[in-house]
Amino acid sequence: MTTSDSVTTLDDLGEDGVLRRLLDRLPRTPTPGLLVGPGDDAAVSAPSGRLVSTTDMLVEGEDFRRDWLDPRLLGIKAAAQNLADVAAMGATPHGLLLSIAAPGDTPVELLTELMDGFAAEAQRAGAAVFGGDLSGGPCIVVSVTALGSLTRPPVLRSGAQPGDAVVLAGTIGHAAAGLELLFARVAPGEDRTLDPVIEVQRAPSPDYSAALRAAPVAHAMIDASDGLSGDLGRLAVASGVRAALDRDALEELARPLLPAARALAARGAPGRPEERALRWVLDGGEDHGFIAAMPGQSVPVGWVRIGTCRAGQPGVELDGTPLTARAFSHFTGDR
Amino acid sequence: MTTSDSVTTLDDLGEDGVLRRLLDRLPRTPTPGLLVGPGDDAAVSAPSGRLVSTTDMLVEGEDFRRDWLDPRLLGIKAAAQNLADVAAMGATPHGLLLSIAAPGDTPVELLTELMDGFAAEAQRAGAAVFGGDLSGGPCIVVSVTALGSLTRPPVLRSGAQPGDAVVLAGTIGHAAAGLELLFARVAPGEDRTLDPVIEVQRAPSPDYSAALRAAPVAHAMIDASDGLSGDLGRLAVASGVRAALDRDALEELARPLLPAARALAARGAPGRPEERALRWVLDGGEDHGFIAAMPGQSVPVGWVRIGTCRAGQPGVELDGTPLTARAFSHFTGDR
Numbered sequence: 100m101t102t103s104d105s106v107t108t109l110d111d112l113g114e115d116g117v118l119r120r121l122l123d124r125l126p127r128t129p130t131p132g133l134l135v136g137p138g139d140d141a142a143v144s145a146p147s148g149r150l151v152s153t154t155d156m157l158v159e160g161e162d163f164r165r166d167w168l169d170p171r172l173l174g175i176k177a178a179a180q181n182l183a184d185v186a187a188m189g190a191t192p193h194g195l196l197l198s199i200a201a202p203g204d205t206p207v208e209l210l211t212e213l214m215d216g217f218a219a220e221a222q223r224a225g226a227a228v229f230g231g232d233l234s235g236g237p238c239i240v241v242s243v244t245a246l247g248s249l250t251r252p253p254v255l256r257s258g259a260q261p262g263d264a265v266v267l268a269g270t271i272g273h274a275a276a277g278l279e280l281l282f283a284r285v286a287p288g289e290d291r292t293l294d295p296v297i298e299v300q301r302a303p304s305p306d307y308s309a310a311l312r313a314a315p316v317a318h319a320m321i322d323a324s325d326g327l328s329g330d331l332g333r334l335a336v337a338s339g340v341r342a343a344l345d346r347d348a349l350e351e352l353a354r355p356l357l358p359a360a361r362a363l364a365a366r367g368a369p370g371r372p373e374e375r376a377l378r379w380v381l382d383g384g385e386d387h388g389f390i391a392a393m394p395g396q397s398v399p400v401g402w403v404r405i406g407t408c409r410a411g412q413p414g415v416e417l418d419g420t421p422l423t424a425r426a427f428s429h430f431t432g433d434r
Numbered sequence: 435m436t437t438s439d440s441v442t443t444l445d446d447l448g449e450d451g452v453l454r455r456l457l458d459r460l461p462r463t464p465t466p467g468l469l470v471g472p473g474d475d476a477a478v479s480a481p482s483g484r485l486v487s488t489t490d491m492l493v494e495g496e497d498f499r500r501d502w503l504d505p506r507l508l509g510i511k512a513a514a515q516n517l518a519d520v521a522a523m524g525a526t527p528h529g530l531l532l533s534i535a536a537p538g539d540t541p542v543e544l545l546t547e548l549m550d551g552f553a554a555e556a557q558r559a560g561a562a563v564f565g566g567d568l569s570g571g572p573c574i575v576v577s578v579t580a581l582g583s584l585t586r587p588p589v590l591r592s593g594a595q596p597g598d599a600v601v602l603a604g605t606i607g608h609a610a611a612g613l614e615l616l617f618a619r620v621a622p623g624e625d626r627t628l629d630p631v632i633e634v635q636r637a638p639s640p641d642y643s644a645a646l647r648a649a650p651v652a653h654a655m656i657d658a659s660d661g662l663s664g665d666l667g668r669l670a671v672a673s674g675v676r677a678a679l680d681r682d683a684l685e686e687l688a689r690p691l692l693p694a695a696r697a698l699a700a701r702g703a704p705g706r707p708e709e710r711a712l713r714w715v716l717d718g719g720e721d722h723g724f725i726a727a728m729p730g731q732s733v734p735v736g737w738v739r740i741g742t743c744r745a746g747q748p749g750v751e752l753d754g755t756p757l758t759a760r761a762f763s764h765f766t767g768d769r
Contacts, residue, residue, distance in 0.1 A: 110766040117765065134484065135588055140522040140657050141488035141580075143588045149469065150485060152564055153476035154531040154579055158571040161535070187475040196489040198577050200496070203765050229487055232577075235764035236493040242533050242577035244489055245476075253470055253478045322475050428449040429570035430538050 109210070109235075110203035118233055120207055124214040130227035132193065142229035144194055144246075151190040151247035155181050159238040161429060167281055170209045172302035173241065174216025180324065181245035182224045183305040183387040187322035189254035189314030190247030192226035192307060197243055200236030213241070216302070224307050251314060259319040259338035259392030265331065265406035266398050268309035268389040271323055271352055272376070273299040275383025276359040283366050292358045303387040309401040310389045316397040326384035327405075329424040332415045334390060341411035342392075346418060348405040352380045381422060444545070444570075445538035453568055455542055459549040465562035467528065477564035479529055479581075486525040486582035490516050494573040496764060502616055505544045507637035508576065509551025515659065516580035517559045518640040518722040522657035524589035524649030525582030527561035527642060532578055535571030548576070551637070559642050586649060594654040594673035594727030600666065600741035601733050603644035603724045606658055606687055607711070608634040610718020611694040618701050627693045638722040644736040645724045651732040661719035662740075664759040667750045669725060676746035677727075681753060683740040687715045716757060 109117050122137055130136070135143035157177050159165060182192045197217060199210060221228050226245070277300025280293055287297050305322075313320060319338050323330045327344065335342040353376035360372035360379075368375070392408050415422040444452050457472055465471070470478035492512055494500060517527050532552060534545060556563050561580070612635025615628055622632050640657075648655060654673050658665045662679065670677040688711035695707035695714075703710070727743050750757040 109764075113765050114763040135523075135590065139588075139590055139592075140519040140655075141486045141525070141582070143523065143525075143584060144485050144487065146481075146485055150479050150481055150581070151476045152479065152529065152531055152579070152581065154533050154565065154577070155567045156533040156535055156569045156575070156577060158535045158569050158575070160572060161570045184475040188470075188478065190476070190478075194487065196487055196579055198489050198491040200491055200493045200575060230489065232490045233764065234491045234493050235496045236575065237495060237572055240491070240493070240535060240571065240575050240577075242489070242491060242575075244487070244531055244579035246485070246487065246581075247476070249478060253474075255470065255474055320475075429444075429568065430448050430452065431445040 106206045108204050108206055109201060112207055114233060117207055117210065120211055121214045124211055125218055125228050126222065133227045133229065137230040144229060146193045146246065146248040148248055148250035151185050151188045151249050152244060153181055153184040154242065154244040156240060156242040158240050169301060170212035171216035174213040175220045175302035177241045177243045178217045178220035179303050179305050180387055181243045182220070182226060182307060183322040185245045185247035186305065186307040186310035187320050187389055188247065188249065189251060189310065189320065190249040191311065192224040192245065193248045194227050194229040194246045195221050195243060196229050197231035199231070200234040200240040202237060203235055205239065254314050254317050254320040256319055256321050256334045257337040259334060259340045259408050261340055261408055261410040263318055263392035263408040264395035264398060264404045265342050265344070265408060266391050266393060266402040267405050268313065268402045269306050270299060270386045271327065271388045272356055272379030272383040274303060274385035275379040276356045279363060280359055283363055285362065290362065293362055296356065296359050299386050303385060305387040306401060312399040313389065313391050313393065313402060316399065317391040317393045320389060320391040323386065323388045323390050324384045325424065326382040327390070328381050328415060328422040330384060331390050332422070332424045334392065335415055336413045338392065339413050340408040341413060342406055342415045343409055344406040344415065344417045348403065349377060349380050353377045356380070441541045443539050443541055444536060447542055449568060452542055452545065455546055456549045459546055460553055460563050461557065468562045468564065472565040479564060481528045481581065481583040483583055483585035486520050486523045486584050487579060488516055488519040489577065489579040491575060491577040493575050504636060505547035506551035509548040510555045510637035512576045512578045513552045513555035514638050514640050515722055516578045517555070517561060517642060518657040520580045520582035521640065521642040521645035522655050522724055523582065523584065524586060524645065524655065525584040526646065527559040527580065528583045529562050529564040529581045530556050530578060531564050532566035534566070535569040535575040537572060538570055540574065589649055589652050589655040591654055591656050591669045592672040594669060594675045594743050596675055596743055596745040598653055598727040598743040599730035599733060599739045600677050600679070600743060601726050601728060601737040602740050603648065603737045604641050605634060605721045606662065606723045607691055607714030607718040609638060609720035610714040611691045612636070614698060615694055618698055620697065625697065628697055631691065631694050634721050638720060640722040641736060647734040648724065648726050648728065648737060651734065652726040652728045655724060655726040658721065658723045658725050659719045660759065661717040662725070663716050663750055663757040665719060666725050667757070667759045669727065670750055671748045673727065674748050675743040676748060677741055677750045678744055679741040679750065679752045683738065684712060684715050688712045691715070
């Protein structure tokens with residue numbers, strides 16, 4: 100963002116002017132499968148097979164804070180968290196729709212940078228930006244719909260079977276660690292060893308191809324937005340299995356989080372760093388890794404085994420003790 | 435909404451509790467074409483042919499006011515304005531995704547009534563509610579994506595030809611008249627002759643089937659959200675034609691708006707009521723009628739002819755005078 104006196108705002112440019120600037124940030128190359136792009140009443144596209152659709156909203160003050168905001172990273176995050184839901188069904192990302200509300204005094208550059216991140220993440224996933232909407236509002240709201248193409252049966256949450264391996268693709272707990280660092284006023288760039296987890300909090304980078312590799316063999320799959328305790332719990336309950344986590348595998352996942360946990364301990368955070376790092380792995384989810392259940396002999400490249408599905412009371416356990424979900428909620432009734 | 439002391443709020447119920455209440459408002463009958471509904475990472479559906487997609491956001495304070503709010507009507511409007519965009523491409527409504535942000539002290543009943551209206555309008559259009567998202571926020575934001583199935587070529591804005599009839603399905607100007615009545619503090623129910631236009635402002639009722647009847651014969655079509663001057667202007671410019679409006683037809687469209695115009699005159703509004711009613715017809719759009727261009731001999735039932743496409747400077751004219759668009763804008767730069 101520019102800090103000069105001559106910042107151009109949404110009010111300065113007007114709705115049509117801002118929309119033109121935003122559309123200018125999209126790739127100019129024709130997109131296969133997109134027959135009518137932004138500019139008519141609606142987009143027209145040709146997904147293969149069945150259609151997968153999901154939507155998610157990011158609200159300033161709820162899901163992100165203006166003072167930590169990097170608009171490009173917010174654009175990446177808005178695209179990634181929706182595309183991860185598409186990939187978690189075993190579907191190929193197809194297209195994205197983006198609605199933005201923002202106050203009239205918002206710098207235009209904030210939205211163009213957001214669009215740059217959004218379009219880049221779409222491209223990384225192989226999806227096109229189909230269209231969107233722009234509105235005024237008291238704060239920044241980013242609402243995204245992601246669409247996917249599905250040429251095989253969907254991978255639901257409910258298909259896990261006793262004996263299946265519980266497997267994970269991508270990091271887990273990094274985004275939660277990054278959030279705690281930000282709350283503890285560790286600024287991005289302050290300590291290079293801590294930057295990677297802060298980056299994951301600000302913009303996850305899901306491995307969509309790992310989800311697609313798992314689709315033919317997975318009995319169940321879910322996007323990890325609420326951590327192992329939350330999302331593996333949902334998968335286990337939907338499938339009627341007990342997911343027993345493997346402590347050694349979890350400690351392996353927690354190891355890269357020890358520098359962050361130690362940095363917080365040095366700033367006076369209570370408890371052992373090892374315990375804190377393990378909590379992030381269990382309860383942190385915004386990395387948008389993928390959790391799946393599949394036969395142990397079928398685990399594809401990019402996935403690691405972290406537990407086993409058993410018969411028994413549906414839920415998640417570690418060392419024989421049930422885990423309670425600590426999912427983020429927007430409303431106090433859940434806290 | 436209840437006005438008792440024991441209003442249940444979003445904070446009282448928590449995120450999962452509110453979601454359960456909202457999903458309870460959806461029809462329980464299986465929806466043809468919807469293979470996986472709300473509850474997994476994403477919905478799975480089977481549209482026929484090509485996919486049409488569009489998105490639109492309604493923000494409290496920008497697009498609606500809390501003091502005029504009837505949640506059920508807001509739900510209808512949120513669905514209708516998106517479904518109208520789908521139908522304006524000549525597509526059959528297929529599904530809807532709904533994201534809502536609201537403060538934690540919002541009564542749950544406000545959202546369940548909103549969902550009732552949303553689901554009812556979806557059903558009227560033949561579409562299913564595929565899923566959604568719920569977030570906190572400083573005000574109510576409703577973001578909708580509508581999806582459609584297209585088994586013929588899309589009807590774009592750009593296909594009108596000189597000699598085509600300009601035709602309209604549905605009312606136009608009623609929502610604009612209703613908005614002016616609300617601004618003039620004419621409350622719903624105060625004067626029964628005025629209620630119909632206020633209702634259209636609060637919840638349009640697009641004739642989706644009229645758009646589908648036009649699809650095989652229309653050269654161009656657009657959803658009227660910004661009035662004849664705005665949307666017919668867009669169609670004319672995209673097509674490179676001059677749309678000459680017929681004054682007799684417009685006065686016919688303005689006639690039902692005379693009671694509203696006279697009520698405002700009685701409250702001190704300047705100008706002749708006939709002029710005001712005609713302005714609403716020209717510039718008012720939130721009725722979400724449909725405007726199309728097609729051969730004059732092909733006009734289907736439910737459509738009326740209001741003008742003719744000619745060769746010449748692209749735009750809209752009335753009695754030889756060019757009309758300037760007065761589209762609503764969220765940002766002051768356009769005003």
